[in-house]
Amino acid sequence: MQMKQREFKIDKETNFSEWYNTIIYGAELADIRYNVKGFVVFRPWAVAAMKRMYAAYEKELEKTGHGPAWFPALIPEKNLMKEAKHVEGFVPEVFWVEKAGETKLEERLAMRPTSETAMYPMYALWIQSASDLPLKIYHSSQVWRHETKATKPFIRSREFYWIEAHDVYATREESEAQVREDMQIARKVITQKLGVPFVFFQRPQWDKFPGALHTFAADTLMPDGKVIQQPSTHLLGQNFSKAFDISFTDEKGNKQFGWQTCYGPAISRIYASVISMHGDSKGLVLPPIIAPIQIVIVPIARKGSGDPLVKKALQIKEALEQKDWRVHIDSRDKTPGFKFNDWEMKGVPMRIEMGERELEKLSVTLALRDSGEKRTVLEKDLEKRVMQEAEAMTKRMLEKAEKWFTARLNTASTEKDLVKRLDKGGMVRIPFCTLEMNGMPCAESLKKKHAIDVRGTRYDQKEKPSGKETCVMCGKTAAVYVFAGRQY
Amino acid sequence: MQMKQREFKIDKETNFSEWYNTIIYGAELADIRYNVKGFVVFRPWAVAAMKRMYAAYEKELEKTGHGPAWFPALIPEKNLMKEAKHVEGFVPEVFWVEKAGETKLEERLAMRPTSETAMYPMYALWIQSASDLPLKIYHSSQVWRHETKATKPFIRSREFYWIEAHDVYATREESEAQVREDMQIARKVITQKLGVPFVFFQRPQWDKFPGALHTFAADTLMPDGKVIQQPSTHLLGQNFSKAFDISFTDEKGNKQFGWQTCYGPAISRIYASVISMHGDSKGLVLPPIIAPIQIVIVPIARKGSGDPLVKKALQIKEALEQKDWRVHIDSRDKTPGFKFNDWEMKGVPMRIEMGERELEKLSVTLALRDSGEKRTVLEKDLEKRVMQEAEAMTKRMLEKAEKWFTARLNTASTEKDLVKRLDKGGMVRIPFCTLEMNGMPCAESLKKKHAIDVRGTRYDQKEKPSGKETCVMCGKTAAVYVFAGRQY
Numbered sequence: 015m016q017m018k019q020r021e022f023k024i025d026k027e028t029n030f031s032e033w034y035n036t037i038i039y040g041a042e043l044a045d046i047r048y049n050v051k052g053f054v055v056f057r058p059w060a061v062a063a064m065k066r067m068y069a070a071y072e073k074e075l076e077k078t079g080h081g082p083a084w085f086p087a088l089i090p091e092k093n094l095m096k097e098a099k100h101v102e103g104f105v106p107e108v109f110w111v112e113k114a115g116e117t118k119l120e121e122r123l124a125m126r127p128t129s130e131t132a133m134y135p136m137y138a139l140w141i142q143s144a145s146d147l148p149l150k151i152y153h154s155s156q157v158w159r160h161e162t163k164a165t166k167p168f169i170r171s172r173e174f175y176w177i178e179a180h181d182v183y184a185t186r187e188e189s190e191a192q193v194r195e196d197m198q199i200a201r202k203v204i205t206q207k208l209g210v211p212f213v214f215f216q217r218p219q220w221d222k223f224p225g226a227l228h229t230f231a232a233d234t235l236m237p238d239g240k241v242i243q244q245p246s247t248h249l250l251g252q253n254f255s256k257a258f259d260i261s262f263t264d265e266k267g268n269k270q271f272g273w274q275t276c277y278g279p280a281i282s283r284i285y286a287s288v289i290s291m292h293g294d295s296k297g298l299v300l301p302p303i304i305a306p307i308q309i310v311i312v313p314i315a316r317k318g319s320g321d322p323l324v325k326k327a328l329q330i331k332e333a334l335e336q337k338d339w340r341v342h343i344d345s346r347d348k349t350p351g352f353k354f355n356d357w358e359m360k361g362v363p364m365r366i367e368m369g370e371r372e373l374e375k376l377s378v379t380l381a382l383r384d385s386g387e388k389r390t391v392l393e394k395d396l397e398k399r400v401m402q403e404a405e406a407m408t409k410r411m412l413e414k415a416e417k418w419f420t421a422r423l424n425t426a427s428t429e430k431d432l433v434k435r436l437d438k439g440g441m442v443r444i445p446f447c448t449l450e451m452n453g454m455p456c457a458e459s460l461k462k463k464h465a466i467d468v469r470g471t472r473y474d475q476k477e478k479p480s481g482k483e484t485c486v487m488c489g490k491t492a493a494v495y496v497f498a499g500r501q502y
Numbered sequence: 503m504q505m506k507q508r509e510f511k512i513d514k515e516t517n518f519s520e521w522y523n524t525i526i527y528g529a530e531l532a533d534i535r536y537n538v539k540g541f542v543v544f545r546p547w548a549v550a551a552m553k554r555m556y557a558a559y560e561k562e563l564e565k566t567g568h569g570p571a572w573f574p575a576l577i578p579e580k581n582l583m584k585e586a587k588h589v590e591g592f593v594p595e596v597f598w599v600e601k602a603g604e605t606k607l608e609e610r611l612a613m614r615p616t617s618e619t620a621m622y623p624m625y626a627l628w629i630q631s632a633s634d635l636p637l638k639i640y641h642s643s644q645v646w647r648h649e650t651k652a653t654k655p656f657i658r659s660r661e662f663y664w665i666e667a668h669d670v671y672a673t674r675e676e677s678e679a680q681v682r683e684d685m686q687i688a689r690k691v692i693t694q695k696l697g698v699p700f701v702f703f704q705r706p707q708w709d710k711f712p713g714a715l716h717t718f719a720a721d722t723l724m725p726d727g728k729v730i731q732q733p734s735t736h737l738l739g740q741n742f743s744k745a746f747d748i749s750f751t752d753e754k755g756n757k758q759f760g761w762q763t764c765y766g767p768a769i770s771r772i773y774a775s776v777i778s779m780h781g782d783s784k785g786l787v788l789p790p791i792i793a794p795i796q797i798v799i800v801p802i803a804r805k806g807s808g809d810p811l812v813k814k815a816l817q818i819k820e821a822l823e824q825k826d827w828r829v830h831i832d833s834r835d836k837t838p839g840f841k842f843n844d845w846e847m848k849g850v851p852m853r854i855e856m857g858e859r860e861l862e863k864l865s866v867t868l869a870l871r872d873s874g875e876k877r878t879v880l881e882k883d884l885e886k887r888v889m890q891e892a893e894a895m896t897k898r899m900l901e902k903a904e905k906w907f908t909a910r911l912n913t914a915s916t917e918k919d920l921v922k923r924l925d926k927g928g929m930v931r932i933p934f935c936t937l938e939m940n941g942m943p944c945a946e947s948l949k950k951k952h953a954i955d956v957r958g959t960r961y962d963q964k965e966k967p968s969g970k971e972t973c974v975m976c977g978k979t980a981a982v983y984v985f986a987g988r989q990y
Contacts (some may be wrong), residue, residue, distance in 0.1 A: 047627060048620075050576050050611060055624050058569025058639065065570060081546025082553060086661055087575070087613075087644060088538050088597070106603040109576070111613065114648035115594040123538060125575075125599065125613070132536075136543050139535060151546065156575060160602035173574055 023295050030238035030290075034166075037289060040359045041298045044167035052165045052172030059360060060168075060285065062306035064175065067281050068154055070207055070303065071177055074199045080150040080179055085132045087155075088123040093131040097257040103224025104128065107160040125158040129178050130225070130276060134258035137182060141272060143262050144184055148192075149272075152179040168286035169242065169502060176280040182260060182272040189249060189273035193230060196247035196277040197473070200232055203279075204244060208301050209412040210234055210287045211419040212244050213441070215470035215497060220454040223276075227251035233469050233499070235422055236290050239439010241469065241499035244287060245279035291415050292384070298361025299384050301411060302404040307342045309334060309400065310357045314350050314369040326373060330366065330396065337397055358383060363407060364400060384411055423497075429486045432498060433464050441469065441499040445492030447485035456487035460498065467501045511783050518726035518778075522654075525777060528847045529786045532655035540653045540660030547848060548656075548773065550794035552663065555769050555776075556642055558695055558791065559665055562687045568638040568667055573620045575643075576611040581619040585745040591712025592616065595648040613646040617666050618713070618764060622746035625670060629760060631750050632672055636680075637760075640667040656774035657730065657990060664768040670748060670760040677737060677761035681718060684735035684765040685961070688720055691767075692732060696789050697900040698722055698775045699907040700732050701929070703958035703985060708942040711764075715739035721957050721987070723910055724778050727927010729957065729987035732775065733767035779903050780872070786849025787872050789899060790892040795830045797822060797888065798845045802838050802857040814861060818854065818884065825885055846871060851895055852888060872899055911985075917974045920986060921952050929957065929987040933980030935973035944975035948986065955989045 022040070026033040038044050043060035056064070072082065088111060095101055109125040112118065126132055133151070141149060154177045165171045179196070183189045197214050204210050212234040222229035223246065231246035255261065255271040264270050292299040302308050311331060313323040324345065331341045342362075344353045350367070357365060367379040372390075380389045380399065384407050391399045422440030426432040435442045447453050449471060457468040471494050479492040510528070514521040526532050531548035544552070560570065576599060583589055597613040600606065614620055621639070629637060642665045653659045667684070671677045685702050692698050700722040710717035711734065719734035743749065743759040752758050780787040790796050799819060801811040812833065819829045830850075832841045838855070845853060855867040860878075868877045868887065872895050879887045910928030914920040923930045935941050937959060945956040959982050967980040 045624060045627070047624070048574055049578055049581070049623065050574060053574040053576060055574065056572040058571050061570040061572055082549040083546050084544040084549055084663065086536055086538060086541040086543065087646065088541060088661075090537055093537070108603060109599045109611075110601045111597045111599055113598045113600070115596060117648070123597075135537065136533060136535070139533070158575065160605070173576075175572065 022297075025295060026237040026290070026293060027239075030236060033237070033293070033295075034290065037293055037298055037359075038167050041361065043289070043298075046165060046167060050172075052161060054165065054167045054171045054173070056167075056175075056282070059306060063288075063300060063304040064281050064285050066304040067203075067208070067284060068177070070203050071199070071279055071281070072152070072154065074202055075152045075177070075179055078150070078195055078199065079148070080152045080181075083151045083153055084155075085126075085129050085136070085153055087126055089126050089129075089132045091122040091124060093135060094124055096131060097225045097254055099253075100130065100225040104159075107162075109158050109160060126155075127157055127159045128278070129153060129155070129157075130180070130254060131258075133180050134254055134260060137180075137272075138259045138261075141182060141260055141262055144264060146262065147182060147184045147272065148188065149182045150179070151181075152177055166286075168282045168289070171282075174280055175282045176278055179275075179277040181275045181277075182255070183274075184262070184264075184270065184272070186251070186273050189251075189275050192275045193247050193249055196245070196275070197230065197232075200245045200279065204232070204284055204287075205412065207303050207408075208284065208288050209408065209415050210244070210284070210291050211412070211416045213423070213497070214473040216449070216473055217246075217470040218449040218453060218457060218468055218496070219451050220457065221468075221470070223248040223250075225250065225253050226276075227253070230473055231470075233441065233497075234287055234291070235419060235440060235499075236287075236502055239422060239500075240502045241441060241467070242283070242287060242502040244284060245277065247275060247277040250274035250276060291418075292411055293361070296355070297359030299411070300361035300363060301408055302363045303408070305361065305363050306340065307357075307360075307362050308340045308404070309342075309364045309366060310353075310362045311341065311343045311366045311368065312350055312353050312357075313343070313345065314367060316370070323368060323370065323373060327368065330368075330378070330393070333397060334400065337401075339400065354381075364403060366396075382407060384414075427483065427486070429460075432466065432486055436464070436466055436498065436500060439500075441497045443472075443495050443497050444486045445479045445483035446494050446496040447488050447490045448493045449496070453485075456485060459487055465500055466498050469497045469499055471496055510785075513783060514725040514778070514781060515727075518724060521725070521781070521783075522778065525781055525786060525847075526655050529849065531777075534653060534655060538660075540649060542653065542655045542659045542661070544655075544663075544770070547794060551776075551788060551792040552769050552773050554792040555691075555696070555772060556665070558691050559687070559767055559769070560640070560642065562690055563640045563665070563667055566638070566683055566687065567636070568640045568669075571639045571641055572643075573614075573617050573624070573641055575614055577614050577617075577620045579610040579612060581623060582612055584619060585713045585742055587741075588618065588713040592647075595650075597646050597648060614643075615645055615647045616766070617641060617643070617645075618668070618742055619746075621668050622742055622748060625668075625760075626747045626749075629670060629748055629750055632752060634750065635670060635672045635760065636676065637670045638667070639669075640665055654774075656770045656777070659770075662768055663770045664766055667763075667765040669763045669765075670743070671763075672750070672752075672758065672761070674739070674761050677739075677763050680763045681735050681737055684733070684763070685718065685720075688733045688767065692720070692772055692775075693900065695791050695896075696772065696776050697896065697903050698732070698772070698779050699900070699904045701911070701985070702961040704937070704961055705734075705958040706937040706941060706945060706956055706984070707939050708945065709956070709958070711736040713738065713741050714764075715741070718961055719958070721929065721985075722775055722779070723907060723928060723987075724775075724990055727910060727988075728990045729929060729955070730771070730775060730990040732772060733765065735765040736763060738762035738764060779906075780899055781849070784843070785847030787899070788849035788851060789896055790851045791896070793849065793851050794828065795845075795848075795850050796828045796892070797830075797852045797854060798841075798850045799829065799831045799854045799856065800838055800841050800845075801831070801833065802855060804858070811856060811858065811861060815856065818856075818866070818881070821885060822888065825889075827888065842869075852891060854884075870895060872902075915971065915974070917948075920954070920974055924952070924954055924986065924988060927988075929985045931960075931983050931985050932974045933967045933971035934982050934984040935976050935978045936981045937984070941973075944973060947975055953988055954986050957985045957987055959984055 212232040226248040232244040365381040700720040714736040720732035
């Protein structure tokens with residue numbers, strides 16, 4: 015890769031697209047030169063972090079009783095065709111397999127665009143009685159959709175990396191509780207561990223998952239103020255259980271259909287938000303929990319005087335590794351300045367600088383990636399300090415992000431005011447006629463006139479208009495407050 | 503699933519196929535009722551173990567300098583066509599994508615049967631100078647091949663789960679050292695951690711990876727004495743680097759092509775060997791390192807007297823979880839006998855039984871899955887003992903497997919003797935004319951007459967025939983000793 019940039023000063027808010035591309039190549043995260051349109055190659059520095067994101071998410075799913083399973087990548091056309099809305103939603107963008115070697119297959123197979131129709135025929139076999147419920151299964155996988163919008167690594171491509179969790183309950187109430195649990199898991203992983211704040215919205219009826227009763231989706235913001243969707247969870251009701259005969263016999267001997275939910279955190283897209291929320295004009299800033307290298311040690315030696323330093327660096331590395339820190343010594347034949355820039359671009363959370371003078375004082379310099387601060391730390395305190403600083407950094411990154419995000423949630427009560435506010439980015443609360451299907455013309459008009467999307471009602475704040483307020487588009491009495499934004 | 507069998511007494515050596523199927527369904531490992539031929543659904547109990555196998559393998563790959571990457575599932579036909587032997591080897595079994603939605607694609611895309619032709623065009627972009635070498639990357643993924651042989655879960659299906667590691671070096675010597683490293687990693691993970699012994703063979707020239715100079719593959723045995731291939735590693739030489747222009751400029755300014763290796767441990771197939779090597783007539787026996795539950799606690803209460811027992815069980819669970827053990831309390835309303843059978847079928851390494859009498863004595867009974875032994879352990883010693891017993895069990899399982907395996911490696915010097923010995927299973931060493939292409943007729947004749955496969959020369963023992971011995975088939979002076987067996 016010859017595109018490495020050791021230093022760059024691009025402001026991510028005013029020039030997000032250039033900033034993002036510079037990071038993608040500078041930190042060697044992805045490569046879009048693969049010769050199938052819409053398909054991206056994800057490189058080790060990004061994958062090593064995303065694997066940790068998978069692990070963090072899977073841990074929470076397992077804690078809440080989900081088991082891992084692997085379902086096939088290919089789905090028979092007849093399975094896909096079973097639920098009418100689902101067909102409408104996904105068939106237009108499915109990659110079809112019709113041939114293997116020289117053999118024409120008996121039936122067309124779809125590369126999974128999502129796995130409901132692969133999983134639910136099996137669920138129908140596995141679920142017979144109430145004692146088989148709840149069934150909670152997740153699958154970490156890729157899905158393929160022939161997207162027509164432009165490819166942007168991690169944000170949108172025709173192949174993306176996600177987790178799907180599909181749960182079945184005996185009652186609607188339990189399935190509703192699962193939707194809330196899904197939201198809590200998102201908060202725990204994405205906000206608390208990765209420092210990305212978001213708001214969960216109940217999507218309008220015209221913008222829900224194909225086949226669901228209701229869709230709840232998290233939205234966050236990119237540095238340019240545009241909205242990007244994060245995980246969504248869907249109350250499927252009994253639409254799929256009836257189509258696939260996922261049923262059980264209750265105590266009275268009656269046949270009952272299951273109540274289902276599905277949940278889809280897209281790991282690659284969450285990573286896009288992590289990059290974008292925390293990065294700065296020097297490069298990536300990675301939360302310590304997912305950084306492939308958490309601490310880089312840079313020995314600063316005068317010519318020919320390096321030996322005791324290297325020895326000391328190794329000692330420190332080993333001591334920190336004993337405590338499960340991921341540590342790397344940069345012993346390349348380059349200047350310290352070059353190395354600092356390089357690891358700052360890559361977003362390594364902590365850097366230990368050690369020169370001869372420090373060696374004499376039995377101390378090192380600890381530099382923090384997010385704030386740029388430097389601390390002098392005695393060697394004997396290092397293990398403890400590293401832990402404290404990593405915790406403080408995680409907290410600081412979230413606080414900074416929360417502050418930035420919250421400042422971009424505004425309100426407006428007229429179309430004109432909405433547009434004016436959204437021209438500065440963010441999400442704006444407006445009075446709106448309804449989330450039911452007859453609100454769709456107002457949403458379409460907003461989209462067409464101003465490229466503004468209605469994101470739905472806030473799930474965590476149930477406030478309702480007073481009855482005096484009117485929809486910003488049609489002027490009818492507003493039944494709901496919705497948030498609107500320009501979508502990524 | 504209504505196929506659970508709580509107890510069964512099928513001998514795995516004399517009736518392997520029935521035993522294997524009983525385990526697959528009894529322990530809920532996989533389901534072959536998915537409605538695409540050759541595609542298998544892998545269920546949580548198996549996946550939770552295979553995820554740990556992935557982690558163990560990836561850890562060793564990362565320790566030896568490999569970084570993780572994700573390459574696309576779809577490969578353009580033109581990439582596949584670049585290396586002649588590779589085309590021959592894989593194109594006949596490729597799943598082709600020609601359409602997305604209603605759009606006919608400009609070019610056919612193959613679902614990856616293996617990723618050389620997806621990865622190497624990118625390697626050509628990334629490698630420019632000697633300082634970009636070595637390049638060591640692994641990808642944990644699925645591959646798809648339209649196999650014509652019968653599907654057997656974990657052993658063979660049209661979709662399988664594996665890791666591919668693809669490395670590039672400046673010199674042949676370094677690439678040969680990588681092949682040896684690949685073998686050591688296999689030994690470390692599959693034998694030392696999972697207790698499955700194997701032998702690495704250099705495959706005959708007619709049985710190598712399409713496009714490679716040499717193929718080295720591990721073979722182990724199934725309970726019925728048939729051979730099953732485990733990981734293989736391939737010295738690719740410069741065949742692919744020339745086809746894909748993976749080159750660098752050396753110090754003298756000359757263009758040099760890279761020396762490549764690729765390595766493919768199939769996780770699902772290794773799991774098949776783990777099941778088969780260790781299982782017994784009560785069910786699975788899982789090595790502690792990969793068991794989804796390592797310790798199951800079964801409180802044995804008289805009616806209405808369970809409370810103090812349940813409390814104690816929880817205390818023990820929490821104490822063991824503090825030490826990172828995976829523990830489950832079976833509090834179902836079932837008899838202890840039912841529970842014992844159930845967890846024995848699932849292969850949980852250790853069971854803690856606790857009744858009231860034991861509670862009074864501040865002790866529990868610790869039952870070991872592999873040997874069936876029971877130990878009385880004082881509560882205060884439990885954490886220490888569990889660790890000791892798990893280590894001893896891992897060691898015992900390997901020793902038992904090694905003994906069984908080694909006893910099935912034999913020698914013969916004539917065709918007749920070979921057949922007689924192989925009718926009892928195992929692998930048999932024979933004098934053979936040559937591993938070069940002109941030995942192929944002898945191998946084909948062995949296969950046709952006796953369904954026996956030539957597996958190659960042992961990599962770890964370089965012994966050569968004396969000059970007096972003759973090939974068991976053609977009678978010419980034998981240049982090599984090869985091992986032969988009946989392949990799974």
